[in-house]
Amino acid sequence: MGRTDGISRRQLGGAGLLLATSLAMPALQAQPRPKLERTRIVMAVGGKASLGYLPLTISEQLGYFKAEGLDLEIHDLGTGVRASQAVVSGAADVCSGTFARTIELQFKNQSVQSFVIQARTPQIALGVSTRNMPHYKNVADLRGRKIGVASLGSSSYFTAAWVLARFDLKPSDVSFVEVGSATSALVALRSGHIDAISHTDPVMTMLEQKGDVKIIAETRTLKGTVDVFGGPMPSTCLYSSSDFIQKNPNTCQALANAIVHGLKWLQTAGPGDIIKTVPESYLLGDRALYLASFNQVRESISLDGLMPENGPRTALRTLANFIPDIKPDKIDLGKTFTQAFARRAKERFKA
8 A cells, every 4th residue: 555755653552542442342342243354444634633533533542443343544644635635646545534525526536435424514713813903894804814724725725715705705815824733823823924714623712712813704513604604514524435435345334333433422421531532732731722622613523424414515515616617517416425334333323
C-alpha cells in the first residue's frame, strides 16, 4: 500500500485500552464475528481534534475498533482536502471527512461512498474579530476583509462563502486565508492576521468565550444549520472508494459498528466521561471550555450513523452554487452514500 510522505504511524493497543475494551464489550466479544477481508486499515483524517471527529476519537480510545477485530492506523493530515487526497491516491483505505467531499470527488470522476455518518451538521461557526472589527454591523462589513478558514475548499470555506452569498457577496469580495486547525487558527485570529474566522469547535467556543470573536452564523445546531443552508447538511462521515467497499464489506461493517458503538456511548456520556476519554492535548489546556464546546455541538452528533433525509440534496445544492461546473442533474447522489452498514450497526447496538 502507498504511503504519504511525512505521515507518522499511530500505534494502537496497550494494557489500558485492552482493559477498557473488555469492560465495555464483554457480551459482544463472545459473539461470532464474520471473517474480515482485511484487519489492518489505514484511515486519513483532517484535524482529528475537532469535535466533528469526536465519535471517531471515542471509538478509538474505548477500543471499539479493536473489539471489531480491526488494527486501525490513523493519520491526521490536518485538513480534509489532504485526507481525501490520501484515499484517492491509495495512501489510505478510508477517510474520516465531510460528506460533501464525496459529491465533489464524483464530479472529478472518483467513485467514493459514505457508509456511516458521525455528525449531522458541519459544526462550523463564523465569527468576526472584536479587535479588528469592533464596529461590525452586518455581513456586508466583511467586504474586503480577511476571513480565516481551515483550508480552501473545506467545509469552513463553503460555510463562510454561503453566508456571504446571502448578503450578495462573492468569495472574491473577501480574502480567504488558510489557518489550519486548532492552535494555528487561534494564533491567526488573536494576532490580528485575519478579521474573521470560519472554523470548528473547540476553537470557536474558545474564541467566543474569551471575547475574541462575535459569532454571526453557526451550523453547530440543527436549527442553525437550516438557517444557513436551508436544510439538513450532513458533515463528517467515513467514506472510501466504491471498489474498496465492494471488496471489503465485512471490514466496512466492522468500521461502521465501531463508530455507531461510539455514537451510542455519546448519547448518555456525562462531562466526566468525556474528559476521561478524550486525549489531554485535544482540550487545548482548558477542560471547562472543551466541555462548553461539546455542549454547543452535542445535538449535531449523529445518533445512529444514518444519513439524514434530504441531507445529500442540501450538500449538492450548496456545492453547485460555488463550483459552477457541478451540474446537479449530472451527479448520482445514490452513489455517494449507502445506509446498509449503518442500519445493521444501528440494529445491533439499538442506537
